[in-house]
Amino acid sequence: MMDLGPPLLSVQGMTKFYGRLVGCRDVGFDLWPGEVLCVVGESGSGKTTLLNCLNGGLEPTSGSIKYETRHEGTVEITTLSEAKRRFLSRTDWGIVYQNPRDGLRMRVSAGANIGERLMAVGARHYGNIRSEAATWLRNIEIDEDRIDDPPSTFSGGMQQRLQIARNLVTKPRLVFMDEPTGGLDVSVQARLLDLLRGLVTELDIAAIIVTHDLAVARLLGHRLMVMQGGRVVESGLTDQVLDDPHHPHTQLLVSAILTP
């Protein structure tokens, strides 16, 4: 009916057991370039396990994850060599952790945190790298004067914005984010969400965002997957799933929101 082209990421039957415990079970979906998919569910529903299997941080017990690379066609993530996977995550992907300390180097300067990623994809000219880093600090509303300060001197909200800049500076095609606004004040969250929304649209980046906050999903996601007990229980167009939920668990989640 409508040609969508090949998906960027194609996941089938992905299952992860921790011993006898289920992490996630039989997850399947396709993600197209520029598409933002939000994954929601209560804690323990398997959403972070899913994200970590997708980005190569965890090895799934079974299933397939196919990724359409820029130059080498389709690769199977689950059987990719460690070296190739690292290369992909440096060039094609971004990974934004819930705790910015996991994604930043806390003892080197903010500028170096951004510049390091540029150098990883081949940038060599010091002046260019520094000016690009300065531009990104402006993008994320951090004063340029802070370029030589290490992130350990930044507030939590600033650290999270810096982590996002570090990941987006190389214009990845796919970004994985785990609760990017978790642990931040509401006013800081709003600022971060606004920033993310703008950047993802402007750079036409595909993203998989794990969140327990349905308002975040509504604001950022084109599509939504709802997880419960390791399984995807409902998925579809974000506003349709939130405004006309069909699965009992989704109805429960939606009806449990407090609106101020």
Place this chain on the structure above:
Amino acid sequence: MSREKMIEAADLAKTFRLHNQGGIELPVFNGIELRVQGGECVVLFGPSGSGKSTLLRSIYGNYKPTAGSIKIRHEGKWIDIVTAPPQAILRVRKTTMGYVSQFLRVIPRVPTLDVVSEPLRAIGVEAEEAKDKARDLLTRLNVPEHLWHVAPATFSGGEQQRVNIARGFIFDYPILLLDEPTASLDEENQEAVLGLIFEARDRGAALVGIFHDPGVRKAIGSRHFEMPYSEVA
């Protein structure tokens, strides 16, 4: 412009099932047959609870009907909103079908001009051109200029409503769904909104709307669509 058929809903039914309230079923409508062509404004008519908004939301893809089909003419091809994948619905919403309600979904920190011009930006129109059009609409809808650079979170209900209407009319969608856009507006602003609706109709857009005010209904409707009386209502 053409007077082609733009919307064709057939044998449409919607029942809500509330799993966490004893699994009760709320049938809203069934057997709906609705055809709308370019240049006409169909006014949905029926008592409160007869499913007018549910029908409008179903056409937009916001609600998922239980049975039937809703075909939309998108760039010359028919797309069934009931079975279309999310990506297809989003594309239809970008360039074919707009939805105007009285409620603005406020995004923190985004200034009014950006809220209004966003649908144009999303299809690649240059920022300044999009903002010019936004300024025109905000002026027509009497939103004071000193508010344009402020996020609408703190605006009055009426101001937010008019910001949302401006956003809904910024692109010349071939199909427009109107969920009481004129509700609770004063006479001057109601006239301004009616003006936008007439212009859309005259350029050949297919319009479907809900209007509670009998005067507005009479002024706008090229045709009334009576919601079928539900057996359970």
